[in-house]
Amino acid sequence: MPPVQIAEGIHWVGAVDWNIRFFHGPAYSTHRGTTYNAYLIIDEKIALVDTVFRPFTKELIANISALVDPGKIEDIVVNHIEPDHSGALPEIIKLCPDAKIYCTQKAKEGLIKHYGLECDFQVVKTGDELNLGKRSIKFLEAPMLHWPDSMFSYIEKEQLLMPNDAFGQHLASSFLFDDQVDEHEVMDEAAKYYANILYPFSPLVLKKLEEVQKLGLKIKIIAPSHGIIWRKNPEKIIQAYLKWAKGEADNKAVIVYDTMWESTEKMAKAILNGIVAEGAEAKLYKLSVTDRNDIIKEVLNCKAIVVGSSTINNDILPVMAPFLDDLKGLKPKNKIGAAFGSFGWGGGAVKTIEEKLSSAGVNLIMEGLQVRWVPTEEEISRCYEYGRQIGQKIKEHK
Secondary structure, eight states: OOOEEEETTEEEOOEEESSOOEETTTTEEOTTOEEEOOEEEESSSEEEEOOOOGGGHHHHHHHHHTTSOGGGEEEEEOSOOSHHHHTTHHHHHHHSTTOEEEEOHHHHHHHHHHHOOOOEEEEOOTTOEEEOSSOEEEEEEOTTSSSTTOEEEEETTTTEEEOTTTTOOOOOOSOOBGGGSOHHHHHHHHHHHIIIIIGGGHHHHHHHHHHHHHTTOOOSEEOOSSSOBBOSOHHHHHHHHHHHHHTOOOSEEEEEEEOSSSHHHHHHHHHHHHHHHTTOEEEEEEGGGSOHHHHHHHHHTOSEEEEEEOOBTTBOOTTHHHHHHHHHHHOOSSOEEEEEEEESSSOOHHHHHHHHHHHTTOEEOSOOEEEESSOOHHHHHHHHHHHHHHHHHHHHOO
């Protein structure tokens, strides 16, 4: 994809990765691919903001070269050192060896560790600026959004925020802006991105948004490092982040289960029917046939997490463990929950689920529901009533 002008003198020069299907190793599914966004600013001085994943270095260089001689780059801003944003940096430095690198102290330490770079590092803090001529880049530290080294860059002249991994999505597209693509698709990927990457840092997200507001930064364009650029309605993604960070959610339950001989599945469906009978929404996911990153996206906008498993070896089915461990790490905000399952001998799955939900910060609202062997009609009725009680709790939960 060739360079794209964002504003006069400012161009996207990144790369589109149509084929990637997993990110962070196998930890995150990327069904729609991704982009690695880098930005070239042509002023009295020429600056490059971030680079791309190393396999796409040639594309980055070609895009820069279509606009200017890469050797004329005087300043390189590194908002975040993760390899998908800094991987091409060593090759870029070879083309402009005298360029200064602007980054946080943690980023400097990380770049040296990652690549052994010996460069002219300019360590910056919140409020520091880089003057390019007609415009300046203002820096705003953003530690743990989502690495210790992270920072935002802001250009007042264009009211342009370049926040690296904040406000992004894993979405490959032949178009670059929010007014050129399907809004539902973009927000779906933005929610998945927040839920699987930024969720545990929600308190910091709130704090950073408040800081941006106090600094009086007017934002007309948000240019993240993955996915599309927000130029039509940047307020939409800002308001979504506020909602997610505060733990606000819909009257909805996400039921996640797996089953050996369909007994737990029968319970799950009866519980769902009970929830729906109370006027709440419910979604049902069998974990062994569903991408757990997609389920976690649904958790973002639900009030209740209901988890069920058959018992094996006095414990949960193995397929359940990664999902429950993800919840523990992501620490979803303001969720209520319950556990259910079937067993044949001594049980154990429901207890494990309750322990893991509690360790994730989920507030258990009811005692776990267990059925031995195959549920009878009477026991299915109990499951339905269990769901109705959950539905009532969902409507009461603030």
